[in-house]
Amino acid sequence: MTQRTTVIDLASFQSGLTVDNYKAIGAEYAIVKISESTNYTNPYIRSLIDLSAAGGIKGYAFYHFGRFHNDAQAVAEANYFINAAKARANVKPGTLMILDAEIQGMPTSSVITFLDTLRAAGYRTGFYTYKYLLPNFDLEAIHPHMDMFWLAAYLLANGRAEDKNPDFKYFPSTNYVDLWQYTDNLLGYNVDGSITITDNAIKLFNPSTAPAPAPQPKVDQSEPVVNPQTTWTDNLGAVWHAEDGKFISNTALHLRWGALPSASTIAVLPAGSVINYDAWSRGNDFVYVRQPRGNGYGYIAVRNAKTGEAYGKFE
Incomplete structure (x- = not known):
């Protein structure tokens, strides 16, 4: 029998959550936003990991919000994702790295190219989208290139998603779903909440501990330094x-x-x-x-x- 486990995903706008907030939420795993396109890296990656780990999160995966429209852009964004994950969270090969595919006009071939670039670098791959966007993709073609499928589908009540327990009467009956995101306001904390559907989802999260900070290189203080993570074009x-x-x-x-x-x-x-x-x-x-x-x-x-x-x- 598959264990049902709560998973949350974290981006910059959740940077105000405290250790006590994470304890109250009670999730075991987290998926942290690393990057978007080729010009944005989440500036709160380290604090999101450290605070959530102190609040009870025991395993991590990471995601990138894709904005590409062709294969060349997909390769560039995948490499940007990899480099940012290494630099900001010391993410190691074997870690689950997920493509967040929400924009219009993203070709299936480019999704596959993005995922294959991650795999070539040694990472496990995940694909995330909303159920209403599925007709835009060839899921059968993508499936061999992903290790996990994460699908968002909300049961709207009074104009908002259910914020407590998932109602499996409304489970999105789509092939290959490992993780179901059922709310964007888990327990009122403005956090996306998901539930594991397969044991595969649980196995793919990094076990035991939060990723350690990346070693910091020595800096020549004689020259001015621009932090590439706080300024971008x-x-x-x-x-x-x-x-x-x-x-x-x-x-x-x-x-x-x-x-x-x-x-x-x-x-x-x-x-x-x-x-x-x-x-x-x-x-x-x-x-x-x-x-x-x-x-x-x-x-x-x-x-x-x-x-x-x-x-x-x-x-």
């Missing part, structure tokens, strides 16, 4: 700086899908809105902050880059 050429902060608006502001005035609007936030952000960038016209969201990021202009006028206050 995105695909549009904007330079971003990691910063965990809070902004309170004094006027209505547009929350957009991109850090450009021309980017599509997600919502118009009223004056007095509290915006928690994890990075900022100065453009030609505006200073933007990046807001982590459940399905990616939102971007908000918080200051006029030319006059310096802020559209609220920072805390």
Whole structure:
């Protein structure tokens, strides 16, 4: 009989969880976000591992949010994932490394290329997507290239996913599922919760202990050092700086899908809105902050880059 075990996944927006929070959640395993595309590395990897381990997590896997649309991009993102995992979490070959496939237009051939690049480097491979996105992929073709299949499917009640126990009457009846993500708000902690479906899922997590920090190289202090994990350049050429902060608006502001005035609007936030952000960038016209969201990021202009006028206050 398969053991049912709770698994949580952790990204930068869960960096505020405490050891006591993890103990209250009671999960045994965690999947930590390492990277996204080829220009973002989660700045909280180490603290997420250390705090969750102290709170009872006993095994880890890692994931990358894919944004590729062809095989060449898939190889580049897989290598970025591998290098970031080694540098930030000392992830060893044999570890379960997972592709998070949520965007439109991601070819099955490129998914396979990504997974095969991980395998060639010695890692076990996982594939994650939502049930409603499955028609976009050839699961039968992907299956031989993955060691674990992780599927998200929520039973929505009053517009939100169930936050306690999974209801197996609504289990997504799809082939090969090893791990079912059934909620995005486990026990009210704003954490995605999954349940193991097969023993294979449990076996693939790193056993016993949290990954140890990577050895730190000696640095020549005579030269200035730029931390590549806290400053990066995105695909549009904007330079971003990691910063965990809070902004309170004094006027209505547009929350957009991109850090450009021309980017599509997600919502118009009223004056007095509290915006928690994890990075900022100065453009030609505006200073933007990046807001982590459940399905990616939102971007908000918080200051006029030319006059310096802020559209609220920072805390």
